[in-house]
Amino acid sequence: MSEAVFGPDSIRLMELDDLDAVMAIETAAQLTPWTRSHFGDCLKNANYLCQVVVDRDDEPVAFLILSRILDETHVLNVVVAPALQRRGIARLMLEQAMEAARNDAMTVMYLEVRETNTGAQLLYERLGFEVCGVRKNYYRRGDGHENAVLMQCLLSGGHK
Template sequence: DCLGNANYLCQVATVDDVPVAFLILSRILDETHVLNIAVAPAWQRHGIARRLLQQALSAARADAMTVVYLEVRESNQSAQALYRQLGFEVCGVRKNYYRKGDGHENAVLMQCLLTSGHK
């Protein structure tokens, strides 16, 4: 659905012409929303997600966006740490947002304010 929608921005990272990661963003007025970011297991912890997000934050600033939002699984502490390093802060929780096995998991809502004082 995201790839066919002209309102979404999609980035793909490749290694030797093989896709290893992607990032999908949505922009509404002056807000950018990270809809999905994924890195192939063999390429995780190589800085690819960080680079994709840094590029997205730079582009959002250049395009006069004021904030970037994302949701992350409550249990995904490594992703939350990366987002905090990039200037994101927790701004809420979405109860039972993600499916998890036979139940649900909360999402942590994070925002990065795109002012001159942030990375």
């Protein structure tokens, strides 16, 4: 069997029927997973863009959730199924989202990432994000908390 290859055609909008697969990816990959109702609320919110990357059977293997308000877009969640990480799937989703945001005249993309999540931070830096702040004790971790690093990427040479 040949290796699955993922490209722009593998990206489509998330649907309610995807939530079993999305929850399986989320719980397998995240330290403090979102609940199913959290994803359901995102699907109902007109300011949110919810996308999945699907395999040849149209089964989600990754997803990206963004808010888009005025000229700002915010990455709320991005996850790739553990077995398919380090194949460029997150980069594919984010590059496509950044290009779409530029085409819609958005000026900046923001995200938060755990201080200890250095792999994700490297991904974002390679896409042009830079650190612009820290949110203290933003994430739960075990019995305690962990800081979030706030990152931004200017999309159109705008100033924020």
